[in-house]
Amino acid sequence: MSKSSSGKWVAEQALSILRSYPLCDSCLGRCFAKIGHGYLNQDRGKSIKLSLILEIDRKIKEHELGNLEEVKEILFNIGELGKPLFLHYFREEFQRRSCYLCNDTLTQVKEDFFSKALSILKERPLRYVLGVRLSPRTQELETTFAMNNALLYYESMKAEIRREVGKRLGEQGYEPEMDNPEAELVYDVDSRTVEVIRKSQRSLYLYTRLSRGVPISSWYSRGGDSLEREVERKIIVPFTEPSDVRILDPYPLIIEDYDEERKEVLGYTLVKGPTLGKREYNLVIQTKPSTRVYRVTFYSQDRIGHEIYGGIQDLILEGRSQEEVLEKIREMELELISVDLLRTEGRHQRIRALLTGKE
Known part of the structure; x- marks a missing residue:
């Protein structure tokens, strides 16, 4: 299939991924981060999930799906957005599954990093860049996931956190200085701490x-x-x-x-x-x-x-x-x-x- 029909290609890629992995909106959107400029990965992921839900419902109504058990797994992996459609067709309890990549912590991490970095910059303004430290296990998990699914347009978790937190800090008047920083504010995801590392001049x-x-x-x-x-x-x-x-x-x-x-x-x-x-x-x-x-x-x-x-x-x-x-x-x-x-x-x-x- 030609990638020029991008809408259909993205839907097929996303469906293939969600057959095997439960993903939050941001982590699914990050799989396609390098196409569709100007949107948050969370918005990408949510829109992709909604389009899949509409397509799944259409196929059920048109009797194009013979095995509804596979639909259950996909809706479980979609998460809360898939719950209404699941309850409409199935008389079972909806399974809540944590995100395979971030364990449903990514939103909290970004908010925590933003608030702690902002507090540091208010106390002593710096020309800064942002850094993120993931555990070796998370880094290996993410790398293997991207490689196994041949995700050409994938953005790393580190990059998403840095970009979104940096944008929010900029809106508060503390724009990152990419060219000539004095320090790097490094967020450790495991300990939820921010370390200020002075950069050599x-x-x-x-x-x-x-x-x-x-x-x-x-x-x-x-x-x-x-x-x-x-x-x-x-x-x-x-x-x-x-x-x-x-x-x-x-x-x-x-x-x-x-x-x-x-x-x-x-x-x-x-x-x-x-x-x-x-x-x-x-x-x-x-x-x-x-x-x-x-x-x-x-x-x-x-x-x-x-x-x-x-x-x-x-x-x-x-x-x-x-x-x-x-x-x-x-x-x-x-x-x-x-x-x-x-x-x-x-x-x-x-x-x-x-x-x-x-x-």
Whole structure:
């Protein structure tokens, strides 16, 4: 059947699910959350259930159903909305079944998270995002359910809780800050508590390096000096040069929870830029120089570059990376002394200027 006849397709999918699982309105609606923009999953689920009830009643009246026992199971799994039709056709007690996924707690969870988060934000306003912690059992149950039923348009329980609680908080004047949050308010569904987890602040720094042999990362220092060890903060490096290359054109660094406006240490000069939100961070991380220009100092008895003293010469070479430049040096069979990065070209320069306000 073509999915273009979406109404019929959704009804068939929902009927297939409700043959096997009792689901509350929200959990059924979440199975189709990514189609039909702008509605709550609770509304989706309720409307789907009502359409199924109408169709089941029509089929009973038209004598299209031979086995009414299957109808009983579907109405039990639909829940309270299915009760009136069940009592109309069957002289039995209606079975109340808890939701297979949330155990009928989802509405309470969202209300509790909202009230506790609102209380926290009123006491100390924060730039925040929301997080949800489910038990491992619930996470496994939900993942298995979605996979076994091939639910392409499924939304996770975590996502629904975050989205709906965030919307309600926004309506109260406390809009979530997705791009540059100070903290994450994490709701633990089992304990019904909210934990405030401070987020690391990522600041852009521009650096030059006049030293040789002092790496940025402690990982490469082999017990010696490193910039990371000196500043005692986590450093994220979008791109760099080997530690024996001096860097004269400002390169970017991202340092977490560091607030020095200017720092000179171990041959590095650090100049602080702005705090980075998620979008700016991704821009800096993903954008590399297209061209790098180096001054290569070498020894050769042949006159190749600008001679400094007794066969020691300088030569300006450019390439996409230092490796490309070193390959040129090997091909020229030069005796390498040192390499300095002079400048870079590419889109990263425009991004740097945009973020720092400096060309």
